[in-house]
Amino acid sequence: MKAFWQKTRKTLIASVLTVTAGVTSLQAMAEQTYNWRFSNLYSRGTAYGEVYENFAKNIETMSNGRIKIQMLYAGEGVGESGVLGAVKSGLVQMGAIFQPSHAGEIPFGVVEIGLPGTTADATKLSALFHEQGWEPVLQKAYNQQGVEWVEAYFQPAVYVITKKPVNSVEDFKGMKIRAPGAYGKFFRELGASPVALSWNEIYTSLATGVIDGAVGSNLIDHRDGNHVEVAKYMYRLPVAGAQAMPIIVNKKVWDSLPADLQAIVKTAGARHAEEQLDKSSVWVNKAVSEMEAKGLQWSPEPSDADKAAWHAAAEKVWAEYAQGDKVSAELIKIMEGTDAAK
Numbered sequence: 001m002k003a004f005w006q007k008t009r010k011t012l013i014a015s016v017l018t019v020t021a022g023v024t025s026l027q028a029m030a031e032q033t034y035n036w037r038f039s040n041l042y043s044r045g046t047a048y049g050e051v052y053e054n055f056a057k058n059i060e061t062m063s064n065g066r067i068k069i070q071m072l073y074a075g076e077g078v079g080e081s082g083v084l085g086a087v088k089s090g091l092v093q094m095g096a097i098f099q100p101s102h103a104g105e106i107p108f109g110v111v112e113i114g115l116p117g118t119t120a121d122a123t124k125l126s127a128l129f130h131e132q133g134w135e136p137v138l139q140k141a142y143n144q145q146g147v148e149w150v151e152a153y154f155q156p157a158v159y160v161i162t163k164k165p166v167n168s169v170e171d172f173k174g175m176k177i178r179a180p181g182a183y184g185k186f187f188r189e190l191g192a193s194p195v196a197l198s199w200n201e202i203y204t205s206l207a208t209g210v211i212d213g214a215v216g217s218n219l220i221d222h223r224d225g226n227h228v229e230v231a232k233y234m235y236r237l238p239v240a241g242a243q244a245m246p247i248i249v250n251k252k253v254w255d256s257l258p259a260d261l262q263a264i265v266k267t268a269g270a271r272h273a274e275e276q277l278d279k280s281s282v283w284v285n286k287a288v289s290e291m292e293a294k295g296l297q298w299s300p301e302p303s304d305a306d307k308a309a310w311h312a313a314a315e316k317v318w319a320e321y322a323q324g325d326k327v328s329a330e331l332i333k334i335m336e337g338t339d340a341a342k
Contacts, residue, residue: 034067034257036093039083041245044073051279052096055247055272062264069094084248088146093253098245100181108141108327112152113243115321115332116186117314119340120157120241122277128340129244134331138246141327148254150247151269153276156284157238158183161222162213163206163231166299169309178202178214182317183239187215189313199225206230215239218280223287228294236299237310247272 038056042049056069072078078086078095084102087095099109112134119125129135129152142149160179166172173191177184178201184194195211199221205211207230214231216222222234247269254262288296302310322332335341 032066032258034093034253034261036067036069036253037072037091038069038094038096039072039076039078039086039092040074040096041080041083041098042074044076047279047283048276049073051272051275054275055268058268058271059265062268063261067261067265084145084147087248087250090250090253092250094150094247094249096245096247103181106141106145107321107325108138108331110182111321111328111331111335112138113245114158114240115182115314116239116317117311117341118241118335119342120238121339122154122242124339125154125242125244128335128338132338132340133334137327137330137334142246142248143251146251147248148251150249150265151273152244152246153269153273154280155243155245155276156218156220156280157242158215158217158240159219159222159238160187160213160215160235161227161231162233162235163209164212165233165297166213166235168303169306175212176210178205178211179239180215182321183215185317185320186239186313189316190309203227203230217243219284219291220280220287223291228291228296232295232297234296234298237302237307 038052040049040052042052053071056071059067059069072092074080078092080098081101083092083095083097084105086092087097097109099106099113103110114125129138135149138152139149160177162175162177164171169190172187175187175192176195177187177192178197179187179192179194180196184196187194192213195205197205197211197214199216202211202214202216203225206214206227214222214227216225216227222228249265257265318332318336322329
């Protein structure tokens with residue numbers, strides 16, 4: 001996976017050098033400074049917030065200060081559900097979005113982030129985006145929304161934690177599971193009842209029996225929410241193998257950039273994706289160790305029948321989303337012909 005991102009960066013850096021070599025006056029280019037506001041999904045001082053900071057710093061450094069970026073952290077002026085609109089309107093020039101929060105505007109984003117049952121192999125996921133056809137489809141779809149799709153970055157797999165042991169998929173029947181969006185549709189196929197709750201409601205709802213289990217964004221979220229204090233069982237199969245989220249830029253702002261600066265932002269985006277993946281892997285391992293020290297127990301290895309039932313439920317969700325809009329249908333058709341669907 002690291003080799004993939006290194007190859008991507010080398011290609012983009014070569015583009016930067018080629019474009020720059022063709023410019024007759026570097027001084028004239030340097031006269032234009034672009035001041036951007038970047039709205040991200042994490043709070044100031046968090047580990048993921050620091051990764052976004054590094055992304056912004058890389059753009060400033062690689063552009064020799066021609067692009068200057070003001071960071072806006074979660075809750076600082078733009079809420080999670082307002083990031084897409086803020087970028088589209090130009091209130092902020094760049095944003096990191098959580099697609100399910102904008103499902104009404106970009107229904108295909110729910111497919112992009114990762115449907116249940118998709119691969120846990122980040123190399124296969126990267127190939128799906130960059131080599132097997134997702135990137136141009138998404139680029140066109142986001143352009144129609146007035147934004148430029150810069151790069152996708154990947155966060156770890158999504159798991160469900162429960163109050164009682166789950167030894168078979170049959171055990172999910174009748175359970176109340178906090179599972180938003182596509183995850184909720186997936187658990188309904190397994191006989192559970194999906195419940196819509198915000199992340200900060202999970203702990204209390206598990207403790208009081210309002211829900212029997214919960215899906216988090218990743219295992220780090222379960223650790224940070226102290227969910228293991230009130231639910232000690234984790235099912236071994238991931239609900240979704242990973243989450244893919246994009247960096248977007250206002251389209252008019254993007255089109256106003258010289259080609260060399262566009263290449264620099266793309267290169268920084270590839271570097272950001274690599275850092276997200278590398279650090280997330282370390283953080284997840286640490287989170288799992290800490291939860292296991294507090295009593296977390298994993299389910300037994302699923303049987304072949306359980307794996308088949310799990311995948312069959314996922315395929316039903318894929319079929320439902322494929323009927324929702326043309327972009328989703330195109331993305332799912334591409335995915336079904338690749339290793340990312342396995």
